[in-house]
Amino acid sequence: MSTALSPAEHRKAQRRNEIVRAATRLFADLGYAACEMDRVAGELGIAKGTLYLYFNGKQELFLACVDQGMQDLQTALEQVVVPDNDPFRRIAQSIWRFLQFFDENPQHIELLIQERAIFRDRPQPTFFVYRDARRSRWRDFYQQLMDSGRIRTDLAIDDLLDSIGNLLYGTMFTNYFVGRSVPLCQQYKAVVEFTFRGILSEGERERLTGIACQDW
Amino acid sequence: MSTALSPAEHRKAQRRNEIVRAATRLFADLGYAACEMDRVAGELGIAKGTLYLYFNGKQELFLACVDQGMQDLQTALEQVVVPDNDPFRRIAQSIWRFLQFFDENPQHIELLIQERAIFRDRPQPTFFVYRDARRSRWRDFYQQLMDSGRIRTDLAIDDLLDSIGNLLYGTMFTNYFVGRSVPLCQQYKAVVEFTFRGILSEGERERLTGIACQDW
DNA sequence: CAAGAATGACTGACCAGTCAGTCATGACGT
DNA sequence: ACGTCATGACTGACTGGTCAGTCATTCTTG
Numbered sequence: 001m002s003t004a005l006s007p008a009e010h011r012k013a014q015r016r017n018e019i020v021r022a023a024t025r026l027f028a029d030l031g032y033a034a035c036e037m038d039r040v041a042g043e044l045g046i047a048k049g050t051l052y053l054y055f056n057g058k059q060e061l062f063l064a065c066v067d068q069g070m071q072d073l074q075t076a077l078e079q080v081v082v083p084d085n086d087p088f089r090r091i092a093q094s095i096w097r098f099l100q101f102f103d104e105n106p107q108h109i110e111l112l113i114q115e116r117a118i119f120r121d122r123p124q125p126t127f128f129v130y131r132d133a134r135r136s137r138w139r140d141f142y143q144q145l146m147d148s149g150r151i152r153t154d155l156a157i158d159d160l161l162d163s164i165g166n167l168l169y170g171t172m173f174t175n176y177f178v179g180r181s182v183p184l185c186q187q188y189k190a191v192v193e194f195t196f197r198g199i200l201s202e203g204e205r206e207r208l209t210g211i212a213c214q215d216w
Numbered sequence: 217m218s219t220a221l222s223p224a225e226h227r228k229a230q231r232r233n234e235i236v237r238a239a240t241r242l243f244a245d246l247g248y249a250a251c252e253m254d255r256v257a258g259e260l261g262i263a264k265g266t267l268y269l270y271f272n273g274k275q276e277l278f279l280a281c282v283d284q285g286m287q288d289l290q291t292a293l294e295q296v297v298v299p300d301n302d303p304f305r306r307i308a309q310s311i312w313r314f315l316q317f318f319d320e321n322p323q324h325i326e327l328l329i330q331e332r333a334i335f336r337d338r339p340q341p342t343f344f345v346y347r348d349a350r351r352s353r354w355r356d357f358y359q360q361l362m363d364s365g366r367i368r369t370d371l372a373i374d375d376l377l378d379s380i381g382n383l384l385y386g387t388m389f390t391n392y393f394v395g396r397s398v399p400l401c402q403q404y405k406a407v408v409e410f411t412f413r414g415i416l417s418e419g420e421r422e423r424l425t426g427i428a429c430q431d432w
Numbered sequence: 433c434a435a436g437a438a439t440g441a442c443t444g445a446c447c448a449g450t451c452a453g454t455c456a457t458g459a460c461g462t
Numbered sequence: 463a464c465g466t467c468a469t470g471a472c473t474g475a476c477t478g479g480t481c482a483g484t485c486a487t488t489c490t491t492g
Contacts, residue, residue, distance in 0.1 A: 031333065031334065031336055032333075033249065033334070036446090036447060036448085037447080037448065037449080038447080038448095038474095046472075046473085047472060047473040047474060048448090048449085048473085048474070049449090049450080049451085049472065049473055049474070050471075050472055050473075052448095052449070052450085053470095053471070053472075057448080057449075058448065058449090088424060113329065113332055113333050114333050116329055116333075116393065117247065117248075117329050117330050117332075117333030117334065118247065118249070118333065120247055124393075124394060125393055125394075128390075128393060128394050149417055149419060149420075150416070150417055150419075150420045151415045151416055151417050151420065152413070152415060152416065152417045152418075153417070154409075155406055155409055155410070155415075156398075156406070158397065158398075159398065159402070159403070159406035159410075160406070160410070160415055162387075162390070162403070162406070163383065163387075163406060163407060163410040164415070165386070165390070166383055166386035166387040166389075166390050167379065167382055167383040167386055168386070169386035169389065169390060170381070170382035170383055170384070170385035170386025170387070170389070171378075171379075171382040171386070173382075173385065173386070173389070174344075174378070174381070174382050174385060177332065177340075177341055177344060178340060178341075178344050181374065182372075182374075182375065186375070187375070187378075190371055190372070190375035190376070190378070190379060191379060193370075193371055194371070194375075194376070194379040194411075194414065195414055195415060196414045196415060196416050196424070197368070197413070197414040197416060197421060198410065198411055198412045198413040198414035199367045199368060199371075199376055199380070199411060199412060200366070200367055200368065200412050200413060201365055201366055201367050201368045201369070202368075203365060203366075204365075204366045204367065205413065252480090252481060252482085253481080253482065253483080254440095254481080254482095257440095262438075262439085263438060263439040263440055264439085264440070264482090264483085265438065265439055265440065265483090265484080265485085266437080266438055266439075268482095268483070268484085269437070269438075273482075273483075274481095274482065274483090
C-alpha cells in the first residue's frame, strides 16, 4: 500500500472505510436482509444514493465488510511472536489470539454466517480463503515438529491441521451461539490441553490401541 | 406417540410429513429467502393456500423442517449400541454416527445455517436444544470414566465435553463448506485419535508441562 | 347435499437500485 | 474583489419487481 494517493483519493478511501465500519455493525445487528441500504445511509447521516457511489450494490458492500473482518483476523494472528521461538508456545499463542479475536469481535462471526447463508453460490466462504492462505506455513511448521519427533507421526499432517482448525472453528461458533459458561482463559487452557494431550489418562493411553475400528 | 388417530388425522399427519420432506430439500437447495411458498406447493403439486392449512406461515414450516432434521440426528445417535459396553467404543461410535449422519444428510446442515442466519432472535438454535438434551447423560458417562481413572482428571468434565462437541461441530461445518479431502473413515479415525491422544509425541508429553500460560 | 378440503387470483407491504436535480467548492476572468 | 461557470459529490422521491399471506370460490367426500 503506497501513500501515493491524491488528497481526493485519500478522502474517498477514508469515507469508504467509514461506510464499511458502520455497515458491519448494522449487518451484524440486524442480519443481511433486515439491514436496508436506507438504514446504513441514515446511520452515517448521508443519502442512500451516496452508498452507490462507493459500492456497486448491497452485496458488494456486504462482502467488503466480511473481507475487512478476515483481514483484521489475519492481522491479529500475525502479531503472534514467541520470545525463544518455542514451537508449542507459538501454537498455544495462535490459539489464544484466534479465540480472543472472535470473543472481542463477535460481529465478524455474524457476518460469516450471513455470508454463507445468503451467498450460497460463492466458490468459497471468505473465512476459508484466508484459512487456506495460512495453511502452507502451518504445514511446514508441523512438518518440522514431526521430523524432530516432538509431535506424533502416526497421523497425517493435514488431518492434524484439520482437527485443530475444526476445533477452533466449532468453538468460535458455539461461543457465539450459546455463549461461554467459563472465562475465556479457562476455555483457552482446556482447548490447548485437549489439543496437546487428548482425553485419555496416562494409564489408559498404554492400554488402549486401535479403538477407531468400524465394525458397526 | 400413540396410534389413536382417526384415519383423517392420520392422513393429515402423513401429508404434513410429505410437505416437510419436500420443503426441507427446497429450503436447503435454494436458501430460505429464495424458496418461495409457491415453489414448495408446486413441487408437491398442490396450491399455495393448502400449505397454510398445515402450517401457520413460512417460518413455522421452516422450523418444522429444522426440527425434523435434529430428530433424525437424535435417532441416529440413539442407534449406538456397543456389544460389551466398552465406553471408548461408545464414544468412538457416537463420533462415527455423528459424522456419518451429516455426511449423508448435508441438507440438514444447510438448514441449521439458514436458521441461525435468519431467525436471529430465537432463544437457542435448534441444534443446541437437542445437544443440551443429550448433555447430562454424557456428563454422567464421563464422570464414571474419570472416577475409574480411565480419562484424565485434570480438566473439568464440561470443558472436555465442550471440546469434543466443538470439534465435531466444526468438522461438520467445514466438511459441508469446503468438502472433505479424505474419505470419511479416514477423517473419522483422525478425529478419534486426536480426541483420545492429542498431537504430542510420547516423548514430548513428559517433557512439556503448562504450555498454556498467558504471558503475552 | 352439507361440511370440510383445496384452490389460485389478488393484495399490500417491502426495498434495492435509479436518476434528475441540488448544492458546495474552487477555478477563472474581469 | 466580485461575478460566473464548471465540476462532481450528494440527494431522495420514485419505480419495478417480488412474494407472503388471504379469501371468495370450487371441488371432494362421506
